[in-house]
Every structure is written in structure tokens, then in C-alpha cells.
Amino acid sequence: GAVVSQHPSWVICKSGTSVKIECRSLDFQATTMFWYRQFPKQSLMLMATSNEGSKATYEQGVEKDKFLINHASLTLSTLTVTSAHPEDSSFYICSASWTRGMNEQFFGPGTRLTVL
């Protein structure tokens, strides 16, 4: 149980386009979902926390207008990278929790974004 999926697993796009990444909790209702970014040989950096039906809370330094997060249902959250640039190329990982806050999180497999 407690499976989290992400789609797509990888995406290549042109600079200036927008990319949407989906995160789904497959067998539980995710009250809270988290979005992380991971650079090569770096740790995961929390970008934002979203609670179902509420606006996402962004970490300091993360542009909310660039990284749009929607958590419209208890099983789906989306991250849209708007007007992507090469520096946005990274590995994006979501996680989900069935409680509010940072209790046990279940991680998705990640999405590798490459912006040309």
C-alpha cells in the first residue's frame, strides 16, 4: 500500500514552454502533498507544501508564479513549470501524506525535466 505515482517520468521541452507534472496517491487519500527538487549529487530541496483545497505554501526562494501547484483532490496534485528555462532542468519528486504536516511521507518515483 501507500503508492505514489508521477507522470510523466521524464519530459524534454523547449525553453519558454510550460510543463505539467502530475502526482497521484494510488491507494490512499493524501491530505498533504509535497514537491521537492533534486539537483545531481544534491539533496532534495522542499519547494512547496500543499494541503487539499488550500493554496500551496512555498519555501523561501521558490517563485510561486513560476511553479504553479494545484491540489484539487485528495489523490492528485500538479506542478506546472511555467515558461521553463534550462536552469529549471532538474529531477522533481513529489511525496504524499495522509495527515497534515510532515508525518510519514510516501515518495513518488520522480520526473526528470530537461529544458532545451
Place this chain on the structure above:
Amino acid sequence: GEDVEQSLFLSVREGDSSVINCTYTDSSSTYLYWYKQEPGAGLQLLTYIFSNMDMKQDQRLTVLLNKKDKHLSLRIADTQTGDSAIYFCAERDDKIIFGKGTRLHILP
């Protein structure tokens, strides 16, 4: 600020024990975690320890916590080829802070 440090690489012979070390800075951490990341997969929670404990054992895994020195270690007994992965140490207070991960390489 909060920081979690761990070495980037560890090579161990199959059958030996692996010890992955981690240091953290936030003395108010309530939980400390070890996650495993295999290629192309998400993070898998291996084990965690409450900050008021000093040891936790779970089958081949032993976690030791030295709260005074803010040092956490993960020992994997009888290391197998399937243990080859990146292991992330993480601490949690109001949010989870991850280390950069230790890549464990198993030698035949």
C-alpha cells in the same frame, strides 16, 4: 541554518557490514530518518528513530543516534547486491531536511 552532512560514496564487499554516517545541526529535530533511493525509483523510508532514542534495530538494519554529537549512523549487516543504492539521511523539526545522499557500491 539547518544542515545535514553525509559522505557521498561508500564501497563495501558483499557480505560485509556497511556503515553510513550522518551529522546534523538542528538540536530540536524530533525524528531522524534513513531513506533509500534506487535508480529510477522514489525514496523508500528504510527506518526512523525518535530523538529520545539512541538505538533502533530492524532485521539487518541498526540505527545509532548520538544526540550529544548530533551524529546518526546506519549499519547494514551482511550487505547484499540489492543494497546498492543511494541512502539519504534526513532530520525533521518543522520540515524534513535531507542530506546529499551516500551512494553505496557493493564489491563482489
